[in-house]
Structure formats: C-alpha cells, structure tokens
Amino acid sequence: MHIDLAALRSLERERDIPFETILGAIESALLTAYKHTPGADERARVVVNRDSGIANVLVPVLNEEDELVSERDDTPEGFGRIAAQTAKQVILQRLREAADEVNYGEYSGKEGDIVTGVVQAHGERNERGIVTVDLGKIEATLPLNEQVPGESYEHGKRIRAIVIQVNRTARGPQITLSRTHPALVKKLFAFEVPEIDEGAVEIPAIAREAGHRSKIAVRATTKDVNAKG
Structure with a gap:
C-alpha cells in the first residue's frame, strides 16, 4: 500500500493542515478498514513509512512469556485499493474540517455585526x-x-x-x-449617518416594532453637532 506523501505535504503548506494529523487519521482509518477483513487480528496496528509512504498492517509476535519479540506483516491482498480510497476520504474530511474551522474562527468574532x-x-x-x-x-x-x-x-x-x-x-x-434585533437598526443607521460612526452622535435607545416602525433616540456627544439635524 502506498500513500502519496507529497500530496499531504502540499496540504500542510497550502491549507495549514499538519502532516502528522492527516497521516495519523489515515492510519486510524486504515486500521478500521483492516479490522473488517476476514481473519483480522485485533492486536494489529497500521504504520505508514514517513519516507516511502508505504503502509503496512503489523501484528505483534510474542514469545512463550507473552513478550513482544517482533512484528509480522499481515497486510491483506488487495488492500492497496482500500488504502487509496481511505486516504482520499480522510483528506476530503480533513479539508472540510479545516474549512469549517476557518469559517468558525471568522464568524465567531462577528456576533453583533x-x-x-x-x-x-x-x-x-x-x-x-x-x-x-x-x-x-x-x-x-x-x-x-x-x-x-x-x-x-x-x-x-x-x-x-x-x-x-x-x-x-x-x-x-x-x-x-x-432582521428584527434592535441593534440592526442602530448599525444600519450608523452606515447612513457618518457622525454616529465617528462618535459625534450616539443612539442611547431604540424602540422597534419589526415590520412597522422604529423610534430612535439620539444625542450629540459634542457641542458642535446638532443631533436633531
């Protein structure tokens, strides 16, 4: 089984998704896929070589004292196709998660905007x-x-x-x-009246009946500005 490490490195550079995060997710997904194959060993683990991109399913070999002696390759025949599909699914999922995180970070700071x-x-x-x-x-x-x-x-x-x-x-x-929040009127009004945006005039209170009318109380913060005008 071979994983395209160059593509993962490209994602790390272009989308700021850590290489190890993607590779770890691929290993986890491959292990889940392996455990659904006939005769799968529950003790197995999947390792992707960080240099070659080759993925292997490894099963522990124990001695009579149940001590780990070595590991044997238990990669099923034809598992390469599953690996390619799994890697693609994991990458797409990580891209969606990264996009979601960017959008959340952008809009979580926009409450009230x-x-x-x-x-x-x-x-x-x-x-x-x-x-x-x-x-x-x-x-x-x-x-x-x-x-x-x-x-x-x-x-x-x-x-x-x-x-x-x-x-x-x-x-x-x-x-x-x-579209009914009282703050909406205040902010829309600020778009149209530069003095509000500049702080020369402020809106201390708003009474709004959505869809009908709004009453806005304004006052000047400096003597040079007539809030009624």
Whole structure:
C-alpha cells in the first residue's frame, strides 16, 4: 500500500493542515478498514513509512512469556485499493474540517455585526419557515422568529442582517441571523449617518416594532453637532 506523501505535504503548506494529523487519521482509518477483513487480528496496528509512504498492517509476535519479540506483516491482498480510497476520504474530511474551522474562527468574532447575503431558500419551503442565506463562504439561517413580518425573502434577494449566534456543530459552523434585533437598526443607521460612526452622535435607545416602525433616540456627544439635524 502506498500513500502519496507529497500530496499531504502540499496540504500542510497550502491549507495549514499538519502532516502528522492527516497521516495519523489515515492510519486510524486504515486500521478500521483492516479490522473488517476476514481473519483480522485485533492486536494489529497500521504504520505508514514517513519516507516511502508505504503502509503496512503489523501484528505483534510474542514469545512463550507473552513478550513482544517482533512484528509480522499481515497486510491483506488487495488492500492497496482500500488504502487509496481511505486516504482520499480522510483528506476530503480533513479539508472540510479545516474549512469549517476557518469559517468558525471568522464568524465567531462577528456576533453583533451586520453581514450581507443572498437568499438561497425561501422559508415557506420548509416546515419551520427558516430562510437560508448565502454569505459567500458559508450559509447562514434566518429563523422565522427573527424575520420581519410581511417582508419577502425571495431566492436571489440580497439582504442585510445581524449575526446573533455562531455555534460549532457536527455539520460545521451554524450561523444564525436576525432582521428584527434592535441593534440592526442602530448599525444600519450608523452606515447612513457618518457622525454616529465617528462618535459625534450616539443612539442611547431604540424602540422597534419589526415590520412597522422604529423610534430612535439620539444625542450629540459634542457641542458642535446638532443631533436633531
């Protein structure tokens, strides 16, 4: 069995996935595959040579005192095909995990920030009314209780929403958006009014009835600015 070590080294350089992490995962996956073959020895281990990339299934050889004397090769015939498939699956899984980790790291620091995305799936198409929003690198969800009543979320529509939660899940990062959070109005207002972004004017309070109207209290932080203007 032969593992392409050059490809693993390339992943380490380009995707920052440690070489030993991938190789260890491949060895573990190969051992699981071996144990499903007829006559498999439960004591076996799989070792991939770090120089040649050759993988072998090794079984301990014990003496009469049950002491380890050596190891014998118990690599099944035709196991090379299984090794190639297993290595491919492990690499793809590690790439997905690496991408998930990057996305989680990027968006976990964006809770409370406004993001722009494109509606991918209308809420009426699923039982819980959840709208799927494409943020570019990852998809986020806009739950029914975070949607503005009467607002349309048609496929392809660009929307702005605020990130209210980022969680790790077995299927990757789960990002939850809101179109009704009071902070959304404050941040959108800051986009339109430079004085807020500069700190010359602040918003001490917001009363919002999503889908209907919002009341914003503003005040100047310097004497040179008229907050009402």
